[in-house]
Every structure is written in C-alpha cells, then in structure tokens.
Amino acid sequence: MIHVALAGNPNTGKTSLFNILTGSYEYVGNWTGVTVEKKVGTLRNKKGELVDLPGIYSLNPLSRDEGVATQFLIAESFTSVLNIVDASQIERNLYLTVQLLEYGKPVIIGLNMMDVARGRGFMINETELSARLGVPVLPIVARTGAGCQELGAELAHTEHQQALTFALDYGPVLERAIKRLVDMIPDGVTLPKRWLAIQLFEGNALIRELLESHITAEQLAQLQTDTERDVCASSSDARSLPHYIRLVRGAFITGVMEGAVTRTQNETYTLSERIDHIVTNRVLGIPIFLLFMFLMFKLTFDWLGTPLSDQIDGFLNGTFADMLRSSLQAAGASNFIQAVVLNGIVAGVGGVLVFVPQIFILFFLISFIEDSGYMARVAMVMDRLMQAIGLNGKAFIPMIIGFGCNVPGVMAARTIEQPKERLLTILLTPLMSCSARLPVYSLFVGMFFVHNQALVVLSMYVLGVVVALLLAKLFSSTLLKQEGSMFVVELPPYRFPQWRTLLRSTWEKGKGFVKKAGTLIFGGSVAIWFLSYAGPGGLNVNMDHSFLAMIGGFLAPLFAPLGFGTWQAGASLIPGFMAKEVVVATMNIIYAAPDEGSLQKILATHFTPLSAYSFMAFILLYVPCLATVGVIRKETGSARWTWFSIGYALVIAYIIALVIYQGGRLLGLQ
Template sequence: MSSIALVGNPNTGKTSLFNTLTTSYEYVGNWSGVTVEKKIGNLKNGAGKLIDLPGIYSLHPLSRDEGVAAQYLIEESPEALINIVDASQLERNLLLTLQLLEYGKPTVLGLNMIDVANARGIHINQTILQSRLGVTVLPLIARTGKGSVQMLSILEESSAIPAVKFKLNYGEVVERAISSIEKELRSIKDLPNHRWVALQLLEQNPVILQFLKSRIDVTGLLNICESCQSELQIKKLALTLPQWIRSNRMEYIRNICVEVLDTTAQKPHNLTERLDSVLTHRFWGLPLFIFFMYALFKTTFDWVGGPLSDIVDGLISGPISDGTNSLLQTIGASGFTHALIVDGIIGGVGGVLVFVPQIFILFLIISFLEDSGYMARVCLLMDSTMERMGLNGKAFIPFIIGFGCNVPAIMAARSIEQPKDRMLTTLLMPLMSCSARLPVYALFAVVFFPEQQAFAVLSMYVMGIVFALILCKVFSKYLFKNESSVFIIELPPYRMPQIKTLSRSTWEKGKGFLRKAGTIILAGSAIIWFMSYAGPGGFDVEMDHSYLAKFGGMIAPLLEPLGFGTWQAGSTLVPGFLAKEVVVSTMNIIYHAPDTAGLENQISQVFTPLSAISFMAFILLYIPCLATVGVIKKETASWKWTFFSIGYSLALAYIVSFVIFQGGRLLGWS
C-alpha cells in the first residue's frame, strides 16, 4: 500500500484535508501547531495511507514537532507528496514548496483557501503556476471538502503522478559543493534524492546531519560545506551558506508571484484587520477576552448547562435508577448485587454523568473560539504578560487545550520552539483546570454559590493560570537561568466555523470524558463502593466502620488545617489520582445520595463556604492524574522532572488551601 505525505505550513488546512480524505478524524484548530506529530489514516478510496506531518515553514526544524517532518522524509521516503499551501499567502508558503520539489518525489500542490484569497481580491493564475513548478495544482477549500473528490481521484493512482524534475541553480560555488556531496553520498543505500540531501546538509539541517552521522563518517561532507562557505566569503558575499540558499529561493519565488498573482483588486482593509483593530487592541483586547470567558462560563453553568444537567440528573435518579431497582427485584438479585449496581455503579458513575451537558457546552464554545481564529489573538494579547513571567505567548495555546485535558495539552507543547519554554509549559500544565475537575467545581458552586456559579468556577480557572504564571517566573529565574525566549505566531484569518466541524471537534474533546465514565470511573466506583461496604467486621458494615473510613481517617488529620479534615474528604482525594472525576463519584457513594440534590444537601452539612473554596483550590492544584504523570515522563524523558511536578503541585495545593482557610478564619469568614 502506497504512503502519501501531507506537508505544508502551519494553519494551511492540512488536518482539515486529512479528515476529508481519510476515514479518521483528527483535532482541527484555526491556529498553528495543531498537529504535533505525524498522524496516519487510510484514504477513503483505499489507494493507500495518508501521513499528516506537523505544520512547518521550512525543512530546517526549529521545534520538536517540526523535526518530525524532516526525519520522516529522510528515513521513510513516501511514494508521493501533497503540499498544501494557503492561496492567500502564496509567496510565504512557496518557500517550503521549493524544498519539497527538490525532494524529487511525485507531488500534488493543493491550493487551499482559494475562497479566502478571492474574498481578499487576490487571484492566482493556476495554469502558469503549474507550468513554472512542474506539478499538478489543484484548487481546494479543505474545510468544506471542495476539491477533495478530485484530489482522491489523482491519488488513486499515485504511481501515475509524474515525478518532479525541479532544479534551481544556486550559483557556481554552491553547485560545485552539491556535486561533491552527491559523490560522497553514493555509498549510502536507501537515501532519497541526493541533491536534496546535499542542499539540506549545506543548510545545516540538524536532522539530516544526525541521520548521516549514523551511516557514515561525515568529516568529508562537513569539510565540503566549510570550503563552500569560505568561497562565498572570498567573493565578499555578506551571507552565510544557508542565507545564500534561502535568498536564491526567495528571488525565484518573487519572480513566480509576479507572473501568477493578480492583486489589482486586493482590498486595503479586510474583515480580519477590522476585527483585529478591536479584539487585539492594546487597551480593550484583554478586557474583551475576560468578558468572553465570563460569558462562556455563564452559558455553561447558568443559562444553558445548568437546566440540561438537571434533566440528566432527573433521568438518572428517576427512570434509570427506578427501572434498575425493579429489574433487580424481578430477577431476584442478591442484596450485594443490588447494592453494587444501584449504589455503587449507578450512584458513582451517574453522579459524574450529570455534568456531561456542561462539559460538552464548554467544549463547544471553546471549539468555536478556536476555529474562528480568535484563540491565536489571545496568545498575542497574553505574550507581554507571559514574557514578563518567563514564557512567550505561544505557550498559552497548550494552556487553553489543557482546559479540556492536560494530556494532549502537554503533547501540544512540542510545537514550542525553545526547549526552556517547552519544559516550563509541560511542568506547569497540570495547574490548568481540565474537564475532570469541572464536576467538582460545579457541585460545590451550586451548593455554596448558587447566585454566582459561573464566577465561582471561572475563579478556579483564573487561579490555575495565575499560579502557573507566578511559578513560571520562579522556575525561569532559578531553574532555567540564562535561557532566552522567542515568540513567533501566525495570526490566521477570522472565519465562521462550520457546524460539522464544531460538532466533530466538540465530540472529540468530550468523548474522552465519556470513555472515562465507562472505564476508570466505573471501576473506581465499584472499588470505592466495596471499600465502603466491607470492613474489619465483615460485609455490609456501617460506613464509619468500613475500610474506606479507616483509609480516609489516616489522611484526615493532615487535612484538618485546610478545613476539610474528615475521613470522607480524605477518601475522595487519593482515588482522584487515577482520574479527578472519581472525586465526585466517591462522594456520591460515601454520602449514599439518591440524586444530585441529595448529594448537595449532604455536602452543605459537612462543608462551609470557606472550606468549600479551600477544597476546590486543593482539587485544582494537587498532584496530576495518572495519565498526565505518564505523559510528563514521556515528554521530559526524566523521572526527576516527573517527580518534581508531582511534588511541587502537592506542596502548592497544601499551602494555598491552608492560606485560604486559615486566612479566611482570621478575617471572620465562615
């Protein structure tokens, strides 16, 4: 089966095209850095596999995810390439195109966002572009699927796509060096186009150099590169070798654009520029973002999400619970089985599923903001603040993704160029309020802050961001000294998200929560119920004499200064390490609540508003879940940093909750 690589600049619509051409679905966002590793899918026509490589501006990698593309091309050599370019930014995109044409594989140029280009008054002569580059050029609108049928038809016989014979002359000095390097490479088997490898070596591509080092002694190759650089200096050209190669490519690109681009009807101020004048305003931009976030949480918890959660709660505590009771009585189930299913499984899992509508509404609105292009502007707005704290604005993208789940957010940090920024983002990511913590916030907010639910939950999200920025400053100063940070981000055009894209994106974000409900939370609820059902005295014991009570009682004294020093509270925190959602399911089992209203009533008798805030803060900050710990270990490749992330977050949670509760008591709060 043939393999076809999908390559292009960030935010050109690669992943949208990938989803259209294959039977799989990948995360789509209107910002750069969405694809952080190669993704593989089967083409719908069965013609082969399509590999979606991370968005790159050049084959010379600046970040870990960009290195994936260069490594794939040198090591795996696909049968054909699809180079997708943004028609409204043709000149910038063609720099990568020329490097791919030099790779020599059969290539199709996907001219995407042709509608955006036309709306801006930019028109491209497809015939001339096709003639100058020597490849098939196909206009596309990837997010609507326009042109995908034609693309599948072309790919059906990838062997029929003509090989590229593109060759750009780089001048006598460089051409001589290329020929010398090509001779040295003849001894290496399974290399792609030798001229392409030679050019990448002259450009000092670290991925290509590392690959060659694993095969041969590269001393001779490096001597050729140094000799070539010296000759350029002798000719008094104030350019390094990579700069010389790039300047030749850019000159060729400018000549092409003069021929193929008609910008006579280009509009001086488009919609994106007009919106940016308000949304990225130096004074109004950040207050507008805060207002949008408040409206997001108001919609999630008050206007829409709250009533929908009440309906789900009524279904679970009513027809589902009553129906299960009747069925178990009819079939003569034992008391143990009856209690396990009704009190353990339905009570535990159902207590979490009540919050599904709120979680999906939150994801829907976030997906809208992402796909509209607004989130990239938020990174720009946050850059000055984050720079003062030791990070750059690009790190804010993984932080936003972390509102859904910390695991993909940490993986998204691969798109950050600087190792220091990447490590800091990874270590601080667990402070972002993922969807697993949301049921805890929502439960306590409705009990103790019924009139200010949205504000109470939003404050937890803000608290996580604030502590992340503070610790970022501390870590930057003491752990990552003398390491600079560079901020480069592309602002995509604003666009109205499509219903299909929004629904799929929301589902992809939310289905992980449902998957946990059917696996980790289900298993956790059964285990927690059994620990509450059994004790040293046997089975069906009083809850206060159960194994769960004894286990929680061991932790309770440590939690006393935080305002929730009961065995019940202690029992919820440890299983929360598996998944934070288990905290609510454990409470449902411990308090034996028939429905959410019953659980809320029990909590109101055990906690006070002050201890509730302390508990919510502890849930926000204490150790990451097991899956997050695993991905931190994978991304940092260090147990030292993994244990550091666990240790600092636990210490921070204890200190913050202590200050909240004890400080509140000193001020006379209850």
C-alpha cells in the same frame, strides 16, 4: 498502494483535508500547532494511506514537531507528497514547496483557501503555476470540501510517477560545493544526494547528523566554512550561507508568482485587522479574553447547563433508580447485588453523568472560539506577560489546550523550540483546569455559590493560570535557567465555524468523558463502594467503620487546616489520581448513602462556602491524573521530572488551599 505525505505550513487546512480524504477525524483548530505528530489514515478510495505531518515553514527543524516532518522524509518510505499551500499566503508557503520539490518525490499541490485569496484580491492561474513548478496544482477549499474529490482522484495517479528532476541553480560557487559533497556521499545512501547537500548547507542539524555517519564531522565543517566564505565573497547580499540559499529561493518564487498570480485590488484594512485592533490591544486584550471566559461559563452553568443537568439528575436518581430497584427486586437480586448497582454504580457513575450537558456545552463553546481564529490572538496577547516570566506566547497555547484535557496540552508543548521552555511548559500545563475538574466545580458551585456560579468557576481557571505563571517565573530563574526566545505566531483570518465541524469537534472532545464514565469511573465506583461496604468487621459494615473510612481517617488530620479535615473528604481525593471525575463519583457514594439523606443535605453539613472553595482549589492543583503523568513521562523521557511534577503540584495545592482557608477565616469568611 500509495503512501502520501501531507505537508504544508501551519494553519493551511491540512488536518481538515486529512479528515475529508480519509473519512476519519483528527483535531481541527483555526490556529497553529494543532498537529504535533504524524497521523496516518486510509484514503476513502482504499488505494493507499495519507500521513498528516505537523505544520512546518521549512524542512530545517526548529522544534520537535518540525523534526517529526523532517525525520519522516529521512527514515520513512512513501510514494508522493501532497503539499497544501494557503492561496492567500502563497509567496510564503511556496518556500516549503521548493524544498519538497528538491527532494525529488512526486508532488501534488493542493491550493487551499481559494475563497480567502479571492476575498483578498488574489487571482491565481493554477494552470500557469503548475507549468512553472512542473507538478499538478489543484484549487480546493478544505473547509467546505470543494475540489477535494478531484484532489483525491489525482493522488491515485502518483503511484507510478517518476521522480522529479527539479533543480534550482544556486550559482557556480555553491553548485561546485554541492557537487563536491554529492561525490563524497557513498552510494549506500538511498536519499537524494543533492537534496542532502543543500539541506546541510542550509544548516539542517538532522541532515548533518545523518551525514556524519558517512563523512567525518571535520570534513563537513571544513566544507561548510569554505563554502560560506566563498559564497559571501561572491554575493554582496549574502550574510551567511543559509541566507544566500533563501535569497536564491526567494528570487525563484518571485519569478513564479509574476506569471501566475495577479492582484485585482490594493491592500485594504480587512475585517480581521479591524477586530484585531481591539482584541489584541495591549490594554484591552487580557480583559477581553477574561470577558469571553466569563460569558462562556455563564452559558455553561447559569443559562444552559445547570437546568439540563438538574433534569438528568432527577431522572437518574429518581425515575431510573426506582425502575432499576423494582427490576432488581422482581428478578430476585440479593441485597448485595442491589447495593452494588444502586449505591455503587448508579450513585457513582450517575453522579458524574449528570454533568454531561455542562461538559458538552463548554466543549462546544471552546471549539467555537478555536475555529473562529481567536485562540491564536490569545497567545499573542499573553506573549508580553509570558516573556516577563521566562516563557513566550507559544507556551500559552498548550495551556489553553489543557483547558479541555491536560494530555493533549502536554503533547502540544512539542511545538516549542527551546528545550527548557518546552520542559517548563510540560510541567506547568497540568495546572490548567481541565474538563475532568468541571464536575467537582459544578457540584460545589451549584450548592454553595448558586448566584455566582460562572464567576467562581472562572476564578478557578484564572487561579490555575496565575499559579502557573508565578511558578514559571520561579522555575525559569532557578531550576530551568534559559536564554530568551522569539515568539512568532500565525494569525489566521477570523471565520464563522461550520456547524458540522463544531458538532464533530465537540463530540470528539466530549466522548472521552462519556467513555471514562463507562470504564474508569464505572470500575472506580465499584471499588470505592466495596471499600465503603467492607471493613475489618466483615461486609455490610457501617461506613464509618469501613476500609474507606480507615484510609480517609489517616489523611483527615493533614487536611484539617485546609477546611476539609473529614475522612470522607480525604477518601474522595485518593481516586482523583486515576481521573478527577472519580472524585465526584466517590463523593456520591460516600455522602449520598441512603441512611444519611440527600447529597446536597449531607455536603452542607461537611463544608462551608469557604472550605468548599478551598477544596476546589486543591482539586485544581494537586497531582495530575494518571494519563497526564504517563504523557509527562513520555514527553520528558525522565522519571525524575515526572516525580517532580507530582511532588511540586501536591505542595503547591496544599499551600494555596491553606492560604485560601486560613486567610478567609482571618477575614471573617465562612
């Protein structure tokens, strides 16, 4: 069995290739930071496993996700490395290749994006490149699958290949220091000693930590100091020891390219650059992003989603409910069972499922924007604003991911190098309006804001971002003071997404919503219905005298200043801690009771447009769902910060909803 490590720079198509070679599906996006931890899949030919490592520029880790890749090389057992190189950015990508070659394991290079390279005028002789590097080089286009079958077959031949003997000559001064350190490393260390020595001199903190368990920190520090002094004295170009190593590798890469890469045309002003001149403009960038979001919500609610949702609603609460009621009666089901199924499961789960079209349309549009390459531009556009509040543009990427689901958004914060910036991003990402809140918005905008649905939903997303930015400024100035950081982002070329990829990405994003409808929302609906069915007086009580009414009644006075001080609204908010979709399921059970009329009619008597907007804002900002809390605990490793994320969100949600409702009343709004 082979165990292959899949390594490469960010946004080189590693995850796309991983999906092709393993037949599985991992999240694919045309932007940096998609893979934030290693992922393992079985090769289609069943001859081994492929491990997809986070995209890195160097084995010297600057962030947690880069540390995952380096830690894998240190601690894991594997047979070979599949290095994906972006053919259109080959010179920069080969820097990591050199580091992997120095490790000594068999390496295969997948030369990806050959179509993009040809479009930019690069002609690459893969045979010559293979001869100069001493490893197989295969041209591929991972997006279409071209060349991937041949690459998979080549991987099978690596199981019994011998270790590489690749070694750059770093000059007499550094080579003497490398040999000296190699001699100091005990024989019990199984990792390549020369590679360890080079990585130490390059400043790799993980390697230093490993070597300090065998050699004293004082010895290592003295050796580094002496070597840097001697190297800088012998080379007028070297500013430091790591800089000298980069110069040597850069000279080697230049030599490799001189014989293997030719340019058939001069640099031109590409289509991507012409588009970027507009969409990344300092003045127009953010308005264009907001325009994209507005059009996305117009499609989701006004033009496509709402008509489909209305049809599903009519079927579930009409034809399907009548058929189910007739079937239960024909089967002799008791009144209790009929109530559980019709008033609990159908009302709860069905009330959420009606929003499936809007959820999937939104995810389809988000996937389109991601794979087109525009999302990376959004991060760059936001960088100037983010810098002003103590973060950088990279922190906005997890927030954008949080629009789909807060859980992967929090996990994506691993790509941020500065620890306090990473923590701050983790704490603020749950304020992003995830898809789980969308059913709540859909319910209220379809009732109170029929002619401005897209605009009102957009305002929720903007509100979440604005509150997060304001809190970032507050927290970075008080709780999490930090040094500034530099933002570097890969701007991939624009491309039209493939339909197969789009549909698969949409399904992978949306299936969690459907899955929750059949599990968490199903169970929550039954539990909520039972609490509304039972009370201190027994079963089948009037809902106003149920356990649910008692719980909601306790909270109602707290929410009265926010415009929704009824026991029904208070009770609806409680299960939102499990999953925000359960809020809608709960409201369908409570407000759509058979003896009270339709949901729309009942909600209209409990809410006004102003209180409905206040309620949506509260749903947006109050406590993260259970899954998000769990991943915050895992990523921060701190119960204190986890509880802080819950507590501050509740306080902020209350304040914002209070300002909206009371401010609206002062302005004469209702």
